[in-house]
Amino acid sequence: MSELSSIFSIDLAAFAEVETQADVLVVGSGTAGVTTAVELARKGLSVVILEAGPFVLPSHVGSTPFRSRDDLTPQINAQVRRKTSWISRDVYEEGTAPETNNDAWSAVGGRTLFWGGCAPRFADWDFSDWPFDCNDFAPYYDRAEKLMHVSGRYDKAPAFFRGKAQDEFLARLDASGIGGEHALLGVDTQEARNGYIPRGFDSSVDRLIRSGLLSKELESGKIVLIPNAEVEQIDHDGDQVTGLAVRDTQDDFNVNLSARHYTLAGGAIQSTRLALASGLKELEGKVGTHVADHLFVQGLFKLNAPVGEPIYAFIPPKEDRPYHVQIQGPFKDTWYSPYHATVWLDCEPDELFLLVYCFGVGEAVAENEVVLTKGEGGESPGLKDYVVLSDRTQSDLTILQQMQDFLPSAAEAINAKLVRAQVNPAGSALHEIGGLPMSADPEDGVTDTFGRFWKLPNLSVADSAAWPSQGSANSYLTITAWSLRHANGVAEKLPR
Numbered sequence: 001m002s003e004l005s006s007i008f009s010i011d012l013a014a015f016a017e018v019e020t021q022a023d024v025l026v027v028g029s030g031t032a033g034v035t036t037a038v039e040l041a042r043k044g045l046s047v048v049i050l051e052a053g054p055f056v057l058p059s060h061v062g063s064t065p066f067r068s069r070d071d072l073t074p075q076i077n078a079q080v081r082r083k084t085s086w087i088s089r090d091v092y093e094e095g096t097a098p099e100t101n102n103d104a105w106s107a108v109g110g111r112t113l114f115w116g117g118c119a120p121r122f123a124d125w126d127f128s129d130w131p132f133d134c135n136d137f138a139p140y141y142d143r144a145e146k147l148m149h150v151s152g153r154y155d156k157a158p159a160f161f162r163g164k165a166q167d168e169f170l171a172r173l174d175a176s177g178i179g180g181e182h183a184l185l186g187v188d189t190q191e192a193r194n195g196y197i198p199r200g201f202d203s204s205v206d207r208l209i210r211s212g213l214l215s216k217e218l219e220s221g222k223i224v225l226i227p228n229a230e231v232e233q234i235d236h237d238g239d240q241v242t243g244l245a246v247r248d249t250q251d252d253f254n255v256n257l258s259a260r261h262y263t264l265a266g267g268a269i270q271s272t273r274l275a276l277a278s279g280l281k282e283l284e285g286k287v288g289t290h291v292a293d294h295l296f297v298q299g300l301f302k303l304n305a306p307v308g309e310p311i312y313a314f315i316p317p318k319e320d321r322p323y324h325v326q327i328q329g330p331f332k333d334t335w336y337s338p339y340h341a342t343v344w345l346d347c348e349p350d351e352l353f354l355l356v357y358c359f360g361v362g363e364a365v366a367e368n369e370v371v372l373t374k375g376e377g378g379e380s381p382g383l384k385d386y387v388v389l390s391d392r393t394q395s396d397l398t399i400l401q402q403m404q405d406f407l408p409s410a411a412e413a414i415n416a417k418l419v420r421a422q423v424n425p426a427g428s429a430l431h432e433i434g435g436l437p438m439s440a441d442p443e444d445g446v447t448d449t450f451g452r453f454w455k456l457p458n459l460s461v462a463d464s465a466a467w468p469s470q471g472s473a474n475s476y477l478t479i480t481a482w483s484l485r486h487a488n489g490v491a492e493k494l495p496r
């Protein structure tokens with residue numbers, strides 16, 4: 001454990017020596033895990049966060065001196081990133097290691113150390129097949145935006161990108177009938193004054209450290225953070241989870257930990273994978289199914305004339321346009337890479353190229369599922385031992401085509417031309433959902449409307465694995481809001 005990390009976290013061996021039962025064990029320290037942990041600790045519960053990855057940064061990389069350092073930042077990514085596979089069922093051969101084509105991150109803070117900052121809400125109609133109403137969810141969005149310091153929606157937090165060129169851009173998009181808005185970003189734009197210093201990018205590790213709730217001992221109303229602790233198995237008996245088998249990834253030993261309640265917050269794919277590795281599909285056949293990621297078309301526009309200022313415009317979805325577009329730049333000519341998601345901080349105002357990201361609603365059908373690639377015959381599967389089998393549905397193909405057809409008209413509206421477009425593979429949007437879908441009726445899903453497992457009420461899921469579908473909006477804000485709602489459901493069944 002690094003010296004800095006030893007100030008606010010504890011290693012697994014030291015924790016296991018003191019055999020005390022926590023109120024809640026949370027698996028994962030991204031926004032789902034930390035938001036849940038803080039909410040439950042504030043309600044007086046004792047919480048432990050088990051995080052498979054190491055501590056590498058105390059805040060988002062874009063809020064540190066590593067910002068814009070393309071000689072250093074990729075090295076931080078490389079320490080905590082691994083390759084994953086999202087492939088077609090047709091090419092998958094059982095028993096063979098599938099080719100890798102996507103990425104996953106494991107660290108204290110999870111992907112919130114590196115995310116790109118775009119933080120819109122789902123549209124009201126996106127909740128039409130959720131088992132609760134958009135109005136029911138709205139207060140959680142309000143709270144999540146405040147927690148994450150989302151800028152662009154509130155008077156005290158003006159849009160991060162604002163200026164004449166940005167206004168003209170939006171006016172052009174409006175005049176063309178397409179419509180445009182300031183991008184809502186998880187970057188704090190409140191004024192530095194009277195002791196307040198803006199928080200930069202939202203990151204769960206930053207929120208966790210600032211919360212003042214971290215403790216090295218289990219106590220009511222506090223959180224213990226254990227890095228390098230991978231949960232390998234959820235043990236269960238009848239309708240109760242009885243404990244977690246946890247491996248120390250540095251010293252390679254295992255311990256069993258128990259609590260009154262257990263929360264999965266490993267990100268949708270990992271929460272689902274752990275449920276599968278723990279045999280939960282035998283309790284409920286839908287475990288692992290209904291997985292989706294955003295349909296992701298990436299493009300490059302060339303302006304006909306320089307605009308002279310940075311811009312970040314957002315073309316919102318409509319009920320009959322189930323995708324949105326993010327336009328950033330200008331740049332000299334570049335191409336998005338997930339290892340530099342905050343490239344838009346460093347645009348070159350007099351250049352001509354704009355980066356474009358189009359995210360569309362992917363259909364979460366039963367056939368798209370997480371499958372273990374290891375684990376038969378008593379082997380213990382780990383974080384890497386899975387593949388996502390994912391094929392485009394007819395709806396996916398239609399929306400992908402609509403997005404590609406839309407880009408030239410969006411370019412024209414802002415006095416630019418489309419010079420390049422590419423459909424990225426499933427999984428590459430990093431906005432995955434499903435695997436443990438929620439439902440109002442136990443017959444229809446894996447988890448209830450607060451993410452609690454119908455068949456194991458002392459187990460719940462705080463991340464997007466519980467979502468039955470997605471809107472076009474990038475998922476971070478909605479995961480944060482959902483984990484607040486989830487935490488309320490857990491606390492209700494778990495009085496202090």
Ligand SMILES: Cc1cc2nc3c(=O)[nH]c(=O)nc-3n(C[C@H](O)[C@H](O)[C@H](O)COP(=O)(O)OP(=O)(O)OC[C@H]3O[C@@H](n4cnc5c(N)ncnc54)[C@H](O)[C@@H]3O)c2cc1C
Pocket residue numbers: 027028029030031032033050051052053105106107108109110111112114115116117118119229230231232265266267268270271274338339340341383430431463464473474475476477479
């Ligand atoms: C480069 C990049 C750009 C992005 N840009 C945006 C954006 O602009 N807007 C947006 O909304 N979203 C964006 N995202 C996606 C966003 O970061 C994720 O949706 C969000 O962070 C997911 O939060 P989470 O808590 O569900 O999971 P994660 O952040 O993935 O955290 C899960 C943590 O759980 C740990 N874990 C998993 N399994 C176990 C286990 N068995 N035992 C112990 N620990 C475990 C993992 O190690 C990980 O650290 C981006 C992501 C990346 C990587």
